[in-house]
Amino acid sequence: MTNDKVTNILMAGVGGQGTLLASEILSEVLMQAGYDVKKAEVHGMAQRGGSVVSHVRFGKKVHSAIIPEGGADVLFGFELLETYRYLPLVDPNGTVVVNNLRIAPPSVALGKEEYPEDIPAKLQQHIDDVRVVDGLRLAEQAGNSRTVNTVLLGALSNLLAPTHEQWLNAIRALVPEKFLKVNLEAFELGRGIVQC
Amino acid sequence: MQKTVLSGNEAFARAAYEAGVQVASAYPGTPSTEILENITQYERIDSSWAPNEKVALEVGIGASMGGARALVTMKHVGVNVAADPLFTFSYTGVRGGFVLVAADDPEMHSSQNEQDSRNYARFAKVPMFDPADSQEALDFTRLAFAASEQFDTPIMLRSTTRISHSKSVVTLGEPMQDLPATGLTRDAKKFVMLPGNARIRHPFVEERLERMAEWACDQPFNRIEEGQGELGIITAGVAYQYAREVFPEAGILKLGLVHPLPQRLIREFADRYKTLYIIEELDPVIEEQVRAMGIEVIGKDKVPICGELTPGRLRKAFGLAATEPLELTEQLPPRPPNMCPGCPHRGVFYALNRLKAFVTGDIGCYTLGFMPPLSAMDTCICMGASIGNATGLSKVLDAEDQQKVVAVIGDSTFLHTGVNGLMDMVYNQSPATVIILDNSTTGMTGRQDNPSSGFTLSGEKAYQVDLEALCRSLGVRNVRTVDPYQMDETRQVISEEMARPETSVVITRRPCVLIKHDLFKKNPPLFVDADKCTACQACLKLGCPAIEWEPGEGGDKGYAKVDRLLCTGCGICEQVCKFGAFGVCHD
The missing domain is CATH 3.30.70.3270 (Alpha-Beta Plaits)
Structure with a gap:
């Protein structure tokens, strides 16, 4: 909080993966930690299985909610191709946290185009700090395959200033009661793995 | 007061509560939809979905006539539908404060055009606020209700996708006091807009705008941020955020009220800076008016008219250095939106493709039927247009081609503005076929209820419009209903009705896979x-x-x-x- 730099986190995924809830929790925890926060995303058309992206910016004072090209300090990806797609928005000195999951877009499902191979390696050609998370395996370990988003948040939490307790409070505030226990477990599993 | 993170739409809803709004009405439309959805949490507000934006606005006007504060929301193109009452409501003015939120969609993230609602404010002579974040969405809405009553005028609030769907930190306010009283008040000179009365109201409207323009020169929502050089910028709405970020040293006149413009304040500001930029999204609305004041400015000669602004686009427009982004060296497969697995529309479009129909389309999830591999939609203009388009098209075709013309329209869109088109189709004896894709919800905007879904906005049971009976009462003799999961039957029925040389309606009925109220049951995969x-x-x-x-x-x-x-x-x-x-x- 001592300098005026705005930190930028770009979240990318496929409609239906729970990126919205994850970006809500992220914004909440950042506000609780005392930052000015802005978050931009697009609903409607984009949700029907299309590419989904959330811009989260925080700092002492944030004006634009949109992250400029080359400005993302963290690219936080829920799916490999959608993460790779937003490479031009990442700061080359930034960090990529990516879920090791492949979801075929329509042209690939139809056999008309190929899904790009070795995306983590391609990301590493440009960015030194690429962290691949096996979100689905950990979510299943937590007890529900739909908690991948919370696993990934746990992994992301290691890179950011808010305390462990502030994260747990934000999750408690936003996750419905009946899914809370499994999401807290998923968060801990995610937080445990990216200490590397 | 309590601080929280709100989207623009959540902030508009909260403001309605704080301002003592009693009635809220809307038709869903991205990016405005969540305003009404969030208002349902405030029990003292009567909130409802109307079948279209014109009805929503008329409901709001009625509430205002009764002395209550009313909020009506819609997407930008919805204002086209509601324009008729809007323009005359400007003449009558209000009793209870009235606010219309029009949510623009620069970049067309989820729309068929990117019209700029500020033109409507000028055209209808209605004042308009243009908030720049969620805090202003809340503050300006509160202000607008007070100003509406003070100046006897409906007031518009312009939102955009980046205001409605962005979240930022908001300090909540206390509920407003001294609300107007409700009840019946006869005032024909004010509310009966026959020529004799309207001729008296029009000069009032002109004078009202002049008074507001002068008033707005001294209000804190129009503010000057002093700069450190020779560059001054006039801006408003979300464009302010981008201007502030890209030109941190510049002086800025940030307009909260974009119609009418505070001319005296603009002149004062212009006198202080050697170079003046006008940074606004979409049309040169402020720019043209400032130029007409005889002030030299740089605006749309540099800032793009098309698409939304971003800090990056602004830098580029003014030739400022930006970091060189990493480049993708391969072409990536796109990931466009698609109909969901199990979507009841899929089989219908598959059949239309096989039958080589010429499909006049409409607005909804099913517009995705245009995408390959279904590739079964040939036109899409606006809500309800499919039916009129099919009628007109049939008029100019020979008998063989006439059989190919099929209009497709969803249940919610049909009730929005399709009914009149079907009435015309029968009345004027068009041979075209209409398919009503009845999934019992308003899908694309996020599964909102409508008059044929059987539920209200607040989830209460409601009368369910009988689509078959409605079509028959309009004079359609051939109304057939099929289950779109039954592929052979669906194709057979559509094929027979296409061949029939008179108006026919096929209703394909299956609930949306995402429908609320637990109405959809998955089968084993x-x-x-x-x-x-x-x-x-x-x-x-x-x-x-x-x-x-x-x-x-x-x-x-x-x-x-x-x-x-x-x-x-x-x-x-x-x-x-x-x-x-x-x-x-x-x-």
């Missing part, structure tokens, strides 16, 4: 027996996200496979497979 799959790829032509092609290796032919997690068991793939390769999982 399907699988493909790879040994039976002949690689004909007929199933791929359905464009179902749950079906993926597995290319063969080493000369092998490959086979289709089903993603069990995505599959809802609708079974239409099983019906198009001629080789019995699909089976149902029973584990």
Whole structure:
């Protein structure tokens, strides 16, 4: 909080993966930690299985909610191709946290185009700090395959200033009661793995 | 006061509560939809979905006539539908404060055009606020209600996708006091807009704008941020955020009220800076008015008219250095939106493709029927247009081509503005076929209820419009209803009605897979027996996200496979497979 730099986190995924809830929790925890926060995303058309992206910016004072090209300090990806797609928005000195999951877009499902191979390696050609998370395996370990988003948040939490307790409070505030226990477990599993 | 993170839409809803709004009405439309959805949490506000924006506005006007504060919300193109009452409401003015939120969609993230609602404010002579974040969405809405009563005028608030769907930190306010009293008040001179009365109200409207323009010069929502050089910028709305970020040293006149403009304040500001930029999204609305004041400015000669602004686009427009971004060296497969697995519309478009129909389309999830591989939509203009377009098209075709014309329209869109088109089709004896895709919800905007869904906005049971009876009462003699999961029957019925040389309606009825109220039940998922799959790829032509092609290796032919997690068991793939390769999982 001592300098005026705005930190930028770009979240990318496929409609239906729970990126919205994850970006809500992220914004909440950042506000609780005392930052000015802005978050931009697009609903409607984009949700029907299309590419989904959330811009989260925080700092002492944030004006634009949109992250400029080359400005993302963290690219936080829920799916490999959608993460790779937003490479031009990442700061080359930034960090990529990516879920090791492949979801075929329509042209690939139809056999008309190929899904790009070795995306983590391609990301590493440009960015030194690429962290691949096996979100689905950990979510299943937590007890529900739909908690991948919370696993990934746990992994992301290691890179950011808010305390462990502030994260747990934000999750408690936003996750419905009946899914809370499994999401807290998923968060801990995610937080445990990216200490590397 | 309490601080919280709110979207612009949540802030508009909160402001309605704080301002003591009693009635809120809307038709859903991205990016405005969540305002009404969030208002339902405030029990003292009567909030409802109207069948279209014109009705929503008229409901709001009625509440204002009764002395209550009213909020009406819609997307930008909804204002086209509501324009008729809007322009005359400007003449009558209000009793209870009235606010219309019009949510623009620069960049067309989810719209068919990117019209700029500020033109409506000028055209209808209605004042307009243009908030720049969620805090201003809340503050300006409160202000607007007070100003509406002070100046006897409806007031518009312009939102955009980046205001409505962005979240930022908001300090909540206390509920406003001294609200107007409700009740019947006869005032024909004010509310009966016959020529004699309207001629008296028009000069009032002109004078009202002049008074507001002068008032707005001294209000804190129009503010000057002093700069450190020779550059001054006039801006408003979300464009302010981008201007502030890109030009941190510049002086800025940030307008909160974009109509009418505070001319005295603009002159004062312009006198202080050698160079003046006007940074606004979409049309040169402020720019043209400032130029007309005789002030030299740089605006749309540099800032793009098309698309939304971003800090990056602004830097580029003014030739400022930006960091060189990393470049993708390969072409990536796109990921456009698609109909959901199990979507009841899919089989209908598959049939229309096979029947080589010329399909006049409409606005909804089903507009995605235009995308390959279904590729079965040939036109899409606006809400309700499919039916009138089909009528007009049929007028100029020979009998053989007339049979190919099919209008497709969803249940919510049909009730929005399709009914009149169908009335005309029958009345003027068009031979076209209309398919009402009845999924019992308003899908694309996020599953809102409508008059044919059987529920209200607040989830209460409601009368369900009988679509068959409605069509018959308009004079359609041939109304047939099919289950779109039954592929053969659906195709057969559509084919027969296309051939019939008079107006006919086919209603394809199946609930949306995402429908609320627990009305959709998944079936067990399907699988493909790879040994039976002949690689004909007929199933791929359905464009179902749950079906993926597995290319063969080493000369092998490959086979289709089903993603069990995505599959809802609708079974239409099983019906198009001629080789019995699909089976149902029973584990």
